Amino acid sequence: MIFDVLKNTADKFPNKVFLKEVKREVTYVQIRDMAISVAKDLPSSGRVYFYHRDGVELFAFLFAANLRGLEICLLNRQEGVSEAQNKINSLGGGGYVVTDFLGEGLNCMCRPKCESIGGGVLHRGGDSGLIIYTTGTTGAPKAVSYSWNRLLSQVRLSESEKHANWLLAYPLNHFAGVQMFVHALCNGAALTIPQGRGVSDVLSAFRGCAVSAISATPTFWRMFLGRLSDADKVDLRDTLKRITLGGEAATEDILARLRTIFPLASITHVYATTELGSCFSVKDGYPGFPTEYLNRKVGHVELKIVNSELFVKTEKSMNGYLGERERPDVLAGGWVGTGDLVEISGERVFFLGRKSEAFNVGGIKVFPPKVEAVILGVAGVETVRVYARKNPITGLVVAAEVQVLPGFDHGSVLRSIKQQCRAQLGRYEQPISISLVPSIERANEKIVRRNL
């Protein structure tokens, strides 16, 4: 599947650059040849696990595994080796591991040897599929099984996209990273792989690789924009043509900042989940989505609201969870509960938060994202996490951790937060305690959500 797409693009555009790193770029043809070359190092059947840093070699091996008809499981390279081994074991053990990890502790059966030259690889064809883990920002990560066919069919094709150079702001083991990868592949676009996801690495990638488009979480953008100098912003203003937000609800604060800093870029926010894939996008620059999406088919999905929860009907979702008994909430007719609570206001549907994240304060439901949106609207706030804290009077109370942008006075930011919360939130929604912290735990550039 993905190898076939690679081969077709390589045949059509022999000189087209596919992957870029700061000091290296490779064409579709070169990646195709590398994949054919390394495929002989892989087994002829079964599953192959990838515990590997993002880079050209990883992509070559991915295509090689697909060429060999192997099932691919992408593991998080940021996790410790014992965690990776636990995941392999929980999926039944065995299989091949492709890794750049050179230490002990991983039952490693294969290491990259991209320089080796081989030939005569049997092309097994078929759709051997992909296993990927959910982010785990609201609970333990779950293994999700996909067919490449469905993933590729979610991609929106556009002629202009072949000139785009997307930054891979999500790791490839993240579903959004895979989406970015197949989007670039199917559209014949370039994909820039930064050395890391810190501000300096991302800036180096922007400058060194002429990135024109970036898809990232609102949390990533808040952190990134907060550290850009005025000169950096001017630099990026002329080169950045497309901005996509996903993974978390896009709130007014970040949409407005992006509009101001990058007036020439198109700004889109997408709704996607690991389980359902890419569902729909919103291009008007405002939070939420229009209510008219509820009355018609939007791309390949249908949407409806049942008991304040957004339900989606799509034929392009995952095959299912692996090693889990849990299933998403499915209604008759194939409607799947997203776990996202929404409310209609005027002609707009707004996200309130995850069903699992909402909590009761004195019997009244609180949605952390609503509180966070108010705090994020305060000048000087870089990022925030709102959570439930045990309390002997009301059972739970609202607490918040806030990371303040460099150069802002903590006392006045705190006063403004309290003032805005009093002005915009109900009493039970107002944080009882607000801690200013140097950093907030994130996973895959999303705020980690655990109640204390």
Added chain:
Amino acid sequence: MKNISTRIKKIVREILEEKGLKCEHLREDQVLYESGLGLDSMDTAALSAALEQEFGNDPFMAGKFPKTISDIIEFYAVDLKK
């Protein structure tokens, strides 16, 4: 003891100020709720959280329900003697 009293009064004063009430001179025997200082359930929840943050524990969490500032002082005084 005086220090504990000052810290507790500061917390109570801040909670009252959040409600838009000014109270320059807090008496230790003043009742915290209803006809006294008028703290409701959310104010009391805030008081509990603030005391915990300030002292590391709080009387409400320990199963007590102090009626006056004196009761709170007493809780920490007993705690200090342990």
